[in-house]
Amino acid sequence: MQEPVPTRYVIETRDLTKYYGKNRGIIDVNLQVGEGEIFGFIGPNGAGKSTTIRILLNFIFPTRGTAKVLGMDVLRESRKIKRQVGYLPGEVDYYEEMTVGELLEYTTRFYETDCRRRTEELLETFELDTRRKIHALSLGTKRKLGIILALLHKPRLLILDEPTGGLDPLMQKRFFDVLREEQKQGTAIFFSSHILSEVQKRCHRVAIIKEGRILKIEEIEKLRGNQFRNVRISFKNGNIPDIDLPGIIHREKENGTLRLFFNGDINELLRVLTHHELAGLWLEEPTLEEVFMHYYEKDES
Protein backbone atom coordinates (compact mmCIF):
# COMPACT_ATOMS: atom_id res chain seq x y z
CA MET A 1 0.00 0.00 0.00
CA GLN A 2 1.29 3.38 -0.93
CA GLU A 3 1.12 6.11 1.59
CA PRO A 4 -1.00 8.95 0.33
CA VAL A 5 0.34 12.43 0.83
CA PRO A 6 -1.78 14.09 3.50
CA THR A 7 -3.10 17.29 2.08
CA ARG A 8 -5.58 18.12 4.80
CA TYR A 9 -6.09 16.52 8.11
CA VAL A 10 -9.26 14.58 8.76
CA ILE A 11 -8.30 14.34 12.42
CA GLU A 12 -6.12 16.80 14.21
CA THR A 13 -5.71 16.98 17.96
CA ARG A 14 -3.58 19.36 19.94
CA ASP A 15 -2.49 18.55 23.49
CA LEU A 16 -5.75 16.72 23.96
CA THR A 17 -6.13 15.81 27.61
CA LYS A 18 -8.92 14.17 29.54
CA TYR A 19 -9.18 13.44 33.21
CA TYR A 20 -12.16 11.67 34.73
CA GLY A 21 -12.08 13.40 38.06
CA LYS A 22 -8.62 12.46 39.24
CA ASN A 23 -8.35 9.46 36.95
CA ARG A 24 -6.19 9.72 33.90
CA GLY A 25 -7.91 9.36 30.54
CA ILE A 26 -5.43 10.73 28.04
CA ILE A 27 -2.61 13.24 28.36
CA ASP A 28 -1.36 15.62 25.67
CA VAL A 29 -2.43 13.55 22.70
CA ASN A 30 -1.32 15.04 19.41
CA LEU A 31 -2.53 13.26 16.31
CA GLN A 32 -2.73 14.16 12.67
CA VAL A 33 -4.52 11.87 10.29
CA GLY A 34 -4.43 12.74 6.62
CA GLU A 35 -7.17 12.55 4.04
CA GLY A 36 -7.58 9.07 2.64
CA GLU A 37 -5.21 7.57 5.14
CA ILE A 38 -5.72 4.36 7.11
CA PHE A 39 -4.47 5.14 10.56
CA GLY A 40 -4.06 2.56 13.29
CA PHE A 41 -4.41 3.48 16.90
CA ILE A 42 -3.00 0.76 19.07
CA GLY A 43 -2.44 0.14 22.70
CA PRO A 44 -3.53 -2.14 25.49
CA ASN A 45 -6.99 -1.91 27.02
CA GLY A 46 -7.36 1.12 29.22
CA ALA A 47 -4.63 3.04 27.44
CA GLY A 48 -6.99 5.78 26.29
CA LYS A 49 -8.06 4.71 22.80
CA SER A 50 -11.78 4.92 23.45
CA THR A 51 -11.36 8.14 25.43
CA THR A 52 -9.73 9.76 22.41
CA ILE A 53 -12.44 8.51 20.07
CA ARG A 54 -15.20 9.66 22.41
CA ILE A 55 -13.78 13.15 22.47
CA LEU A 56 -13.62 13.20 18.66
CA LEU A 57 -17.32 12.34 18.61
CA ASN A 58 -18.14 14.78 21.42
CA PHE A 59 -19.56 12.11 23.71
CA ILE A 60 -17.22 13.48 26.35
CA PHE A 61 -15.54 16.83 26.80
CA PRO A 62 -11.78 17.32 26.91
CA THR A 63 -10.20 18.70 30.06
CA ARG A 64 -7.67 20.54 27.94
CA GLY A 65 -6.56 20.84 24.35
CA THR A 66 -8.44 20.97 21.08
CA ALA A 67 -9.59 18.52 18.47
CA LYS A 68 -10.72 18.98 14.90
CA VAL A 69 -12.42 16.46 12.69
CA LEU A 70 -12.64 17.17 8.95
CA GLY A 71 -11.35 20.64 9.77
CA MET A 72 -14.22 21.36 12.18
CA ASP A 73 -14.06 21.86 15.91
CA VAL A 74 -15.44 18.86 17.78
CA LEU A 75 -17.17 20.99 20.39
CA ARG A 76 -18.80 23.57 18.17
CA GLU A 77 -19.58 21.69 14.98
CA SER A 78 -20.26 18.19 16.15
CA ARG A 79 -23.48 17.92 14.20
CA LYS A 80 -21.86 18.82 10.89
CA ILE A 81 -18.98 16.49 11.62
CA LYS A 82 -21.33 13.58 12.16
CA ARG A 83 -22.96 14.00 8.78
CA GLN A 84 -19.67 12.84 7.32
CA VAL A 85 -18.33 10.49 9.94
CA GLY A 86 -19.18 6.83 10.39
CA TYR A 87 -18.58 5.30 13.79
CA LEU A 88 -18.40 1.68 14.81
CA PRO A 89 -18.30 1.39 18.60
CA GLY A 90 -16.40 -1.30 20.43
CA GLU A 91 -19.61 -2.51 22.02
CA VAL A 92 -22.72 -2.45 19.90
CA ASP A 93 -26.01 -1.78 21.63
CA TYR A 94 -29.20 -0.88 19.80
CA TYR A 95 -32.88 -0.55 20.55
CA GLU A 96 -33.77 -4.11 21.48
CA GLU A 97 -37.43 -3.91 20.56
CA MET A 98 -36.78 -2.80 16.99
CA THR A 99 -36.18 -4.98 13.96
CA VAL A 100 -33.05 -4.59 11.87
CA GLY A 101 -35.10 -2.94 9.13
CA GLU A 102 -36.71 -0.48 11.53
CA LEU A 103 -33.35 0.53 12.97
CA LEU A 104 -31.90 1.03 9.49
CA GLU A 105 -34.87 3.18 8.54
CA TYR A 106 -34.61 5.18 11.75
CA THR A 107 -30.90 5.72 11.12
CA THR A 108 -31.43 6.76 7.52
CA ARG A 109 -33.88 9.45 8.54
CA PHE A 110 -31.12 11.30 10.37
CA TYR A 111 -29.31 12.00 7.11
CA GLU A 112 -30.25 14.27 4.29
CA THR A 113 -28.59 12.09 1.68
CA ASP A 114 -30.27 9.06 0.16
CA CYS A 115 -28.83 6.00 1.87
CA ARG A 116 -31.11 3.36 0.43
CA ARG A 117 -28.88 1.91 -2.28
CA ARG A 118 -25.81 1.75 -0.09
CA THR A 119 -27.86 0.08 2.64
CA GLU A 120 -29.09 -2.56 0.20
CA GLU A 121 -25.55 -3.27 -0.97
CA LEU A 122 -24.26 -3.60 2.55
CA LEU A 123 -27.14 -5.83 3.63
CA GLU A 124 -26.26 -8.14 0.78
CA THR A 125 -22.54 -8.13 1.54
CA PHE A 126 -23.05 -8.96 5.19
CA GLU A 127 -26.06 -11.23 4.66
CA LEU A 128 -28.32 -9.59 7.17
CA ASP A 129 -32.04 -10.28 7.40
CA THR A 130 -33.92 -7.03 8.00
CA ARG A 131 -36.94 -8.75 9.58
CA ARG A 132 -35.06 -10.01 12.63
CA LYS A 133 -35.52 -8.41 16.01
CA ILE A 134 -32.42 -6.81 17.44
CA HIS A 135 -32.68 -8.56 20.80
CA ALA A 136 -32.52 -11.91 19.01
CA LEU A 137 -29.27 -11.14 17.20
CA SER A 138 -25.98 -12.77 18.15
CA LEU A 139 -23.03 -10.57 19.01
CA GLY A 140 -21.45 -11.18 15.61
CA THR A 141 -24.65 -10.26 13.79
CA LYS A 142 -25.01 -7.12 15.90
CA ARG A 143 -21.53 -6.13 14.86
CA LYS A 144 -22.42 -6.64 11.22
CA LEU A 145 -25.37 -4.36 11.77
CA GLY A 146 -23.01 -1.88 13.42
CA ILE A 147 -20.79 -1.91 10.36
CA ILE A 148 -23.74 -1.19 8.08
CA LEU A 149 -24.88 1.64 10.35
CA ALA A 150 -21.39 3.15 10.19
CA LEU A 151 -21.22 3.00 6.41
CA LEU A 152 -24.70 3.61 5.03
CA HIS A 153 -24.41 7.39 4.72
CA LYS A 154 -21.12 7.22 2.78
CA PRO A 155 -18.93 8.94 5.33
CA ARG A 156 -15.64 10.67 4.50
CA LEU A 157 -14.09 9.43 7.71
CA LEU A 158 -14.63 6.13 9.46
CA ILE A 159 -13.84 5.80 13.13
CA LEU A 160 -13.68 2.19 14.20
CA ASP A 161 -13.18 1.19 17.81
CA GLU A 162 -11.84 -2.39 18.04
CA PRO A 163 -13.79 -3.32 14.93
CA THR A 164 -13.18 -7.02 14.50
CA GLY A 165 -14.24 -8.43 17.85
CA GLY A 166 -17.05 -10.96 17.47
CA LEU A 167 -16.75 -11.33 13.70
CA ASP A 168 -15.97 -14.74 12.27
CA PRO A 169 -12.98 -14.94 9.89
CA LEU A 170 -15.12 -14.93 6.77
CA MET A 171 -16.96 -11.80 7.86
CA GLN A 172 -13.70 -10.19 8.95
CA LYS A 173 -12.41 -10.68 5.44
CA ARG A 174 -15.53 -9.16 3.94
CA PHE A 175 -15.31 -6.31 6.36
CA PHE A 176 -11.75 -5.53 5.38
CA ASP A 177 -12.65 -5.86 1.70
CA VAL A 178 -15.34 -3.26 2.21
CA LEU A 179 -12.89 -1.03 4.05
CA ARG A 180 -10.43 -1.32 1.17
CA GLU A 181 -13.20 -0.28 -1.22
CA GLU A 182 -14.02 2.67 0.99
CA GLN A 183 -10.40 3.68 1.17
CA LYS A 184 -10.04 3.52 -2.60
CA GLN A 185 -12.89 5.99 -2.85
CA GLY A 186 -11.04 8.35 -0.58
CA THR A 187 -12.52 7.56 2.82
CA ALA A 188 -10.05 7.99 5.64
CA ILE A 189 -10.10 5.31 8.30
CA PHE A 190 -9.11 5.70 11.92
CA PHE A 191 -9.07 2.37 13.60
CA SER A 192 -8.22 1.37 17.11
CA SER A 193 -7.06 -2.06 18.12
CA HIS A 194 -5.03 -3.93 20.66
CA ILE A 195 -4.03 -6.54 18.08
CA LEU A 196 -0.87 -5.51 16.31
CA SER A 197 -1.14 -7.94 13.40
CA GLU A 198 -4.58 -6.60 12.55
CA VAL A 199 -3.24 -3.11 12.28
CA GLN A 200 0.06 -4.08 10.70
CA LYS A 201 -1.48 -5.50 7.57
CA ARG A 202 -3.77 -2.63 6.78
CA CYS A 203 -2.59 0.71 8.02
CA HIS A 204 -0.32 3.33 6.58
CA ARG A 205 0.65 4.69 9.93
CA VAL A 206 0.11 3.75 13.53
CA ALA A 207 0.08 5.65 16.77
CA ILE A 208 0.96 3.74 19.88
CA ILE A 209 -0.73 4.83 23.06
CA LYS A 210 0.18 3.66 26.53
CA GLU A 211 -1.14 4.89 29.84
CA GLY A 212 -2.82 7.83 28.17
CA ARG A 213 0.18 9.13 26.29
CA ILE A 214 1.19 8.69 22.69
CA LEU A 215 4.48 6.80 22.70
CA LYS A 216 5.19 7.10 19.04
CA ILE A 217 3.62 7.66 15.67
CA GLU A 218 5.27 5.48 13.09
CA GLU A 219 4.91 4.47 9.49
CA ILE A 220 3.95 0.85 9.35
CA GLU A 221 6.76 0.06 6.90
CA LYS A 222 9.27 0.87 9.59
CA LEU A 223 7.56 -1.32 12.14
CA ARG A 224 7.31 -4.14 9.69
CA GLY A 225 11.11 -4.23 9.32
CA ASN A 226 11.15 -5.44 12.87
CA GLN A 227 9.99 -9.00 12.90
CA PHE A 228 9.76 -9.74 16.56
CA ARG A 229 9.40 -13.34 17.67
CA ASN A 230 9.16 -15.10 20.95
CA VAL A 231 11.42 -18.12 20.49
CA ARG A 232 11.39 -21.07 22.84
CA ILE A 233 14.01 -23.75 22.32
CA SER A 234 14.21 -26.86 24.44
CA PHE A 235 17.40 -28.90 24.21
CA LYS A 236 17.57 -32.68 24.36
CA ASN A 237 20.32 -33.12 26.90
CA GLY A 238 19.17 -30.23 28.99
CA ASN A 239 22.39 -28.29 28.45
CA ILE A 240 21.79 -24.88 27.07
CA PRO A 241 24.54 -23.76 24.72
CA ASP A 242 25.63 -20.17 24.39
CA ILE A 243 24.04 -18.75 21.34
CA ASP A 244 25.05 -15.35 20.23
CA LEU A 245 23.39 -13.73 17.28
CA PRO A 246 22.47 -10.21 16.27
CA GLY A 247 18.83 -9.59 17.03
CA ILE A 248 18.60 -11.31 20.40
CA ILE A 249 17.04 -8.64 22.54
CA HIS A 250 16.35 -10.60 25.63
CA ARG A 251 17.18 -14.10 26.86
CA GLU A 252 16.02 -16.27 29.71
CA LYS A 253 17.00 -19.80 30.70
CA GLU A 254 14.96 -22.32 32.67
CA ASN A 255 14.91 -26.15 32.92
CA GLY A 256 16.79 -26.80 29.74
CA THR A 257 14.69 -24.32 27.81
CA LEU A 258 15.96 -21.13 26.32
CA ARG A 259 13.59 -18.25 25.72
CA LEU A 260 14.60 -15.55 23.32
CA PHE A 261 12.99 -12.32 22.30
CA PHE A 262 14.31 -12.11 18.81
CA ASN A 263 14.09 -9.77 15.85
CA GLY A 264 17.07 -10.92 13.82
CA ASP A 265 17.20 -13.16 10.77
CA ILE A 266 15.31 -16.36 11.51
CA ASN A 267 17.48 -18.31 9.00
CA GLU A 268 20.62 -17.41 10.91
CA LEU A 269 19.06 -18.70 14.07
CA LEU A 270 18.04 -21.98 12.43
CA ARG A 271 21.55 -22.48 11.02
CA VAL A 272 23.01 -22.12 14.50
CA LEU A 273 20.44 -24.48 15.94
CA THR A 274 21.29 -27.30 13.50
CA HIS A 275 24.48 -27.83 15.52
CA HIS A 276 22.46 -28.84 18.55
CA GLU A 277 20.04 -31.64 19.43
CA LEU A 278 16.65 -30.08 19.96
CA ALA A 279 13.66 -31.45 21.82
CA GLY A 280 11.34 -28.73 20.64
CA LEU A 281 11.17 -25.37 18.98
CA TRP A 282 8.42 -22.77 19.20
CA LEU A 283 8.11 -19.49 17.36
CA GLU A 284 5.37 -17.16 18.48
CA GLU A 285 4.22 -13.68 17.70
CA PRO A 286 4.79 -11.63 20.80
CA THR A 287 2.07 -9.55 22.38
CA LEU A 288 1.90 -5.90 21.53
CA GLU A 289 3.10 -4.99 24.98
CA GLU A 290 6.25 -7.06 24.54
CA VAL A 291 7.01 -5.63 21.14
CA PHE A 292 6.74 -2.07 22.22
CA MET A 293 8.48 -2.55 25.50
CA HIS A 294 11.47 -3.95 23.71
CA TYR A 295 11.15 -1.76 20.69
CA TYR A 296 11.50 1.29 22.83
CA GLU A 297 14.16 -0.23 25.06
CA LYS A 298 16.16 -0.69 21.92
CA ASP A 299 15.39 2.81 20.73
CA GLU A 300 16.68 4.32 23.90
CA SER A 301 19.91 2.35 24.03
Add this chain to the structure above:
Amino acid sequence: MNIFFRELKANYKFLLVWALALALLNFFMMYVYPSFAADVEALEKLVEMYPEGLLKVFGLDRISLVDPLGFYATEAYFMIILFGSIFAAILGSTLLAKEEDEKTIEFLLARPVTRTQVLTNKILAYLVYLLLFNLIIGLVTYGAFEIFDVGTYSRSVLAYLLAAPFFAHFTFASLGFLSSLFFSRRKSASSAGIGFVLTLYFFDALASFSKEAEFLRYLSPFYYMNAAEILLDGRIDPLNALILLAISAAALGFTHQLYSRRDILI
Protein backbone atom coordinates in the same frame (compact mmCIF):
# COMPACT_ATOMS: atom_id res chain seq x y z
CA MET B 1 -38.43 15.10 14.81
CA ASN B 2 -37.13 11.63 14.07
CA ILE B 3 -36.43 10.90 17.73
CA PHE B 4 -39.81 12.30 18.75
CA PHE B 5 -41.73 9.95 16.49
CA ARG B 6 -39.69 6.98 17.60
CA GLU B 7 -40.44 7.76 21.23
CA LEU B 8 -44.16 8.07 20.52
CA LYS B 9 -44.13 4.68 18.92
CA ALA B 10 -41.91 3.02 21.49
CA ASN B 11 -43.96 3.87 24.59
CA TYR B 12 -47.57 3.81 23.45
CA LYS B 13 -48.45 0.63 25.37
CA PHE B 14 -47.19 2.17 28.57
CA LEU B 15 -49.42 5.17 27.91
CA LEU B 16 -52.49 3.11 27.07
CA VAL B 17 -52.23 0.89 30.13
CA TRP B 18 -52.02 3.79 32.54
CA ALA B 19 -54.53 6.02 30.80
CA LEU B 20 -57.14 3.30 30.38
CA ALA B 21 -56.73 2.02 33.95
CA LEU B 22 -57.32 5.47 35.39
CA ALA B 23 -60.07 6.27 32.90
CA LEU B 24 -61.89 3.12 33.94
CA LEU B 25 -61.48 4.05 37.57
CA ASN B 26 -63.23 7.35 36.91
CA PHE B 27 -65.86 5.61 34.86
CA PHE B 28 -66.58 3.26 37.74
CA MET B 29 -66.71 6.09 40.28
CA MET B 30 -69.34 7.91 38.29
CA TYR B 31 -71.22 4.66 37.78
CA VAL B 32 -71.61 4.17 41.54
CA TYR B 33 -72.28 7.86 42.24
CA PRO B 34 -76.06 7.88 41.52
CA SER B 35 -76.74 5.11 44.05
CA PHE B 36 -74.55 6.93 46.57
CA ALA B 37 -76.32 10.21 45.98
CA ALA B 38 -79.72 8.55 46.38
CA ASP B 39 -78.88 7.77 49.98
CA VAL B 40 -78.02 11.25 51.26
CA GLU B 41 -78.31 10.26 54.89
CA ALA B 42 -75.81 7.45 54.59
CA LEU B 43 -73.40 9.78 52.86
CA GLU B 44 -73.66 12.40 55.54
CA LYS B 45 -73.10 9.77 58.20
CA LEU B 46 -70.02 8.63 56.34
CA VAL B 47 -68.67 12.15 56.26
CA GLU B 48 -69.33 12.60 59.98
CA MET B 49 -67.22 9.56 60.71
CA TYR B 50 -64.12 11.15 59.21
CA PRO B 51 -61.89 13.12 61.57
CA GLU B 52 -61.79 16.81 60.82
CA GLY B 53 -58.23 16.74 59.49
CA LEU B 54 -59.05 14.11 56.96
CA LEU B 55 -62.06 16.06 55.81
CA LYS B 56 -59.74 18.93 55.12
CA VAL B 57 -57.39 16.73 53.13
CA PHE B 58 -60.23 15.79 50.84
CA GLY B 59 -61.76 19.26 50.91
CA LEU B 60 -64.94 17.87 52.44
CA ASP B 61 -65.11 20.72 54.91
CA ARG B 62 -65.98 22.99 52.02
CA ILE B 63 -67.67 20.90 49.38
CA SER B 64 -70.48 18.42 49.38
CA LEU B 65 -70.41 14.82 48.34
CA VAL B 66 -74.00 15.04 47.25
CA ASP B 67 -73.07 16.81 44.08
CA PRO B 68 -71.54 15.04 41.10
CA LEU B 69 -68.60 17.46 40.85
CA GLY B 70 -68.13 17.49 44.61
CA PHE B 71 -68.12 13.71 44.58
CA TYR B 72 -65.68 13.61 41.66
CA ALA B 73 -63.41 16.24 43.19
CA THR B 74 -63.13 14.45 46.52
CA GLU B 75 -63.31 10.77 45.58
CA ALA B 76 -61.73 10.47 42.12
CA TYR B 77 -59.68 13.54 41.32
CA PHE B 78 -56.88 12.75 43.76
CA MET B 79 -56.27 9.40 42.11
CA ILE B 80 -55.95 10.97 38.68
CA ILE B 81 -53.58 13.65 39.86
CA LEU B 82 -51.59 11.34 42.14
CA PHE B 83 -51.28 8.23 39.98
CA GLY B 84 -50.98 10.37 36.87
CA SER B 85 -48.06 12.15 38.50
CA ILE B 86 -46.41 8.83 39.22
CA PHE B 87 -46.92 7.89 35.58
CA ALA B 88 -45.47 11.25 34.52
CA ALA B 89 -42.47 10.94 36.83
CA ILE B 90 -41.68 7.48 35.48
CA LEU B 91 -42.09 8.69 31.91
CA GLY B 92 -39.97 11.79 32.37
CA SER B 93 -37.19 10.06 34.25
CA THR B 94 -37.06 7.15 31.82
CA LEU B 95 -36.90 8.84 28.43
CA LEU B 96 -33.35 10.10 28.74
CA ALA B 97 -31.99 7.61 31.28
CA LYS B 98 -32.91 4.58 29.20
CA GLU B 99 -30.65 5.68 26.34
CA GLU B 100 -27.70 5.59 28.69
CA ASP B 101 -28.93 2.55 30.58
CA GLU B 102 -29.37 0.53 27.40
CA LYS B 103 -26.24 2.07 25.91
CA THR B 104 -28.07 3.30 22.83
CA ILE B 105 -26.96 6.85 23.49
CA GLU B 106 -23.73 6.27 21.54
CA PHE B 107 -25.78 5.25 18.55
CA LEU B 108 -27.89 8.35 18.89
CA LEU B 109 -25.09 10.85 19.43
CA ALA B 110 -23.11 9.42 16.53
CA ARG B 111 -25.90 10.72 14.26
CA PRO B 112 -26.01 14.32 13.11
CA VAL B 113 -28.11 15.63 16.00
CA THR B 114 -27.26 18.17 18.65
CA ARG B 115 -27.84 17.42 22.28
CA THR B 116 -30.39 20.21 22.37
CA GLN B 117 -32.32 18.41 19.65
CA VAL B 118 -32.21 15.17 21.61
CA LEU B 119 -33.65 16.98 24.61
CA THR B 120 -36.37 18.87 22.75
CA ASN B 121 -37.51 15.73 20.97
CA LYS B 122 -37.81 13.86 24.25
CA ILE B 123 -39.58 16.74 26.02
CA LEU B 124 -42.00 17.04 23.15
CA ALA B 125 -42.62 13.30 23.35
CA TYR B 126 -43.65 13.37 27.00
CA LEU B 127 -45.61 16.58 26.52
CA VAL B 128 -47.69 14.92 23.83
CA TYR B 129 -48.00 11.78 25.93
CA LEU B 130 -49.31 13.69 28.94
CA LEU B 131 -51.78 15.58 26.76
CA LEU B 132 -53.02 12.30 25.31
CA PHE B 133 -53.11 10.74 28.76
CA ASN B 134 -55.35 13.47 30.12
CA LEU B 135 -57.41 13.58 26.95
CA ILE B 136 -58.22 9.87 27.17
CA ILE B 137 -59.15 10.13 30.84
CA GLY B 138 -61.06 13.35 30.21
CA LEU B 139 -63.14 11.93 27.39
CA VAL B 140 -64.01 8.75 29.28
CA THR B 141 -64.88 10.71 32.41
CA TYR B 142 -67.03 13.17 30.50
CA GLY B 143 -68.70 10.21 28.86
CA ALA B 144 -69.45 8.72 32.27
CA PHE B 145 -70.96 12.00 33.50
CA GLU B 146 -73.23 11.99 30.45
CA ILE B 147 -74.14 8.32 30.45
CA PHE B 148 -74.98 7.87 34.12
CA ASP B 149 -77.75 9.71 35.84
CA VAL B 150 -75.59 12.04 37.92
CA GLY B 151 -77.90 15.05 37.93
CA THR B 152 -77.00 18.55 36.80
CA TYR B 153 -73.44 19.76 36.80
CA SER B 154 -71.36 22.51 35.25
CA ARG B 155 -69.51 21.27 32.17
CA SER B 156 -66.97 24.05 32.31
CA VAL B 157 -66.03 23.25 35.91
CA LEU B 158 -65.72 19.58 34.98
CA ALA B 159 -63.44 20.61 32.10
CA TYR B 160 -61.25 22.51 34.57
CA LEU B 161 -61.12 19.54 36.90
CA LEU B 162 -60.10 17.32 34.01
CA ALA B 163 -57.47 19.74 32.72
CA ALA B 164 -55.90 20.61 36.07
CA PRO B 165 -53.97 17.37 36.67
CA PHE B 166 -52.06 17.95 33.43
CA PHE B 167 -50.17 20.86 35.00
CA ALA B 168 -49.04 18.73 37.91
CA HIS B 169 -48.19 15.85 35.56
CA PHE B 170 -46.07 18.05 33.34
CA THR B 171 -44.26 19.46 36.36
CA PHE B 172 -43.44 16.01 37.70
CA ALA B 173 -42.35 14.74 34.30
CA SER B 174 -39.99 17.70 33.94
CA LEU B 175 -38.59 17.27 37.42
CA GLY B 176 -38.13 13.57 36.70
CA PHE B 177 -36.42 14.44 33.43
CA LEU B 178 -33.95 16.65 35.29
CA SER B 179 -33.38 14.20 38.13
CA SER B 180 -32.63 11.34 35.74
CA LEU B 181 -29.33 13.06 34.93
CA PHE B 182 -28.18 12.14 38.40
CA PHE B 183 -28.95 8.45 38.08
CA SER B 184 -27.08 6.11 35.82
CA ARG B 185 -29.81 3.50 35.79
CA ARG B 186 -33.31 4.19 34.76
CA LYS B 187 -34.85 1.94 37.38
CA SER B 188 -33.31 3.98 40.16
CA ALA B 189 -34.30 7.14 38.32
CA SER B 190 -37.95 6.15 38.14
CA SER B 191 -38.01 4.81 41.70
CA ALA B 192 -36.68 8.13 42.89
CA GLY B 193 -39.34 9.84 40.80
CA ILE B 194 -42.13 7.82 42.41
CA GLY B 195 -40.74 8.50 45.87
CA PHE B 196 -40.60 12.18 45.07
CA VAL B 197 -44.24 12.29 43.95
CA LEU B 198 -45.45 10.46 47.06
CA THR B 199 -43.39 12.67 49.36
CA LEU B 200 -44.81 15.84 47.86
CA TYR B 201 -48.31 14.43 48.00
CA PHE B 202 -47.74 13.67 51.65
CA PHE B 203 -46.51 17.24 52.19
CA ASP B 204 -49.73 18.56 50.73
CA ALA B 205 -51.84 16.26 52.91
CA LEU B 206 -49.84 17.08 56.01
CA ALA B 207 -50.16 20.78 55.35
CA SER B 208 -53.94 20.57 55.37
CA PHE B 209 -53.83 18.70 58.68
CA SER B 210 -51.70 21.02 60.73
CA LYS B 211 -50.98 24.71 60.82
CA GLU B 212 -47.29 24.22 61.64
CA ALA B 213 -46.80 22.27 58.47
CA GLU B 214 -48.71 24.70 56.32
CA PHE B 215 -45.57 26.13 54.69
CA LEU B 216 -44.92 22.66 53.21
CA ARG B 217 -47.84 22.89 50.86
CA TYR B 218 -46.24 25.62 48.80
CA LEU B 219 -43.51 23.14 47.93
CA SER B 220 -45.99 20.66 46.54
CA PRO B 221 -47.29 20.86 42.97
CA PHE B 222 -50.49 19.22 44.22
CA TYR B 223 -51.37 22.31 46.21
CA TYR B 224 -51.48 24.44 43.08
CA MET B 225 -54.09 22.18 41.48
CA ASN B 226 -56.34 21.60 44.47
CA ALA B 227 -59.71 20.16 43.42
CA ALA B 228 -61.74 21.87 46.16
CA GLU B 229 -60.20 25.20 45.20
CA ILE B 230 -61.04 24.72 41.54
CA LEU B 231 -64.57 23.65 42.36
CA LEU B 232 -65.20 26.62 44.64
CA ASP B 233 -63.62 29.16 42.27
CA GLY B 234 -65.17 27.56 39.23
CA ARG B 235 -61.83 27.78 37.40
CA ILE B 236 -58.10 27.06 37.56
CA ASP B 237 -56.24 29.96 39.14
CA PRO B 238 -54.06 31.20 36.26
CA LEU B 239 -51.32 32.17 38.70
CA ASN B 240 -51.13 28.61 40.00
CA ALA B 241 -50.91 27.24 36.48
CA LEU B 242 -48.15 29.73 35.74
CA ILE B 243 -46.22 28.73 38.84
CA LEU B 244 -46.21 25.08 37.76
CA LEU B 245 -45.24 25.97 34.21
CA ALA B 246 -42.42 28.14 35.55
CA ILE B 247 -41.14 25.28 37.73
CA SER B 248 -41.21 23.01 34.69
CA ALA B 249 -39.42 25.56 32.55
CA ALA B 250 -36.74 26.03 35.20
CA ALA B 251 -36.23 22.27 35.48
CA LEU B 252 -35.91 21.96 31.71
CA GLY B 253 -33.55 24.92 31.46
CA PHE B 254 -31.37 23.38 34.12
CA THR B 255 -31.49 20.02 32.34
CA HIS B 256 -30.32 21.70 29.16
CA GLN B 257 -27.45 23.40 30.96
CA LEU B 258 -26.27 20.16 32.50
CA TYR B 259 -26.81 17.99 29.47
CA SER B 260 -24.92 20.29 27.11
CA ARG B 261 -21.78 19.72 29.13
CA ARG B 262 -22.38 16.16 30.23
CA ASP B 263 -19.80 13.43 29.65
CA ILE B 264 -21.68 10.51 28.21
CA LEU B 265 -19.98 7.53 29.79
CA ILE B 266 -21.44 4.13 29.23
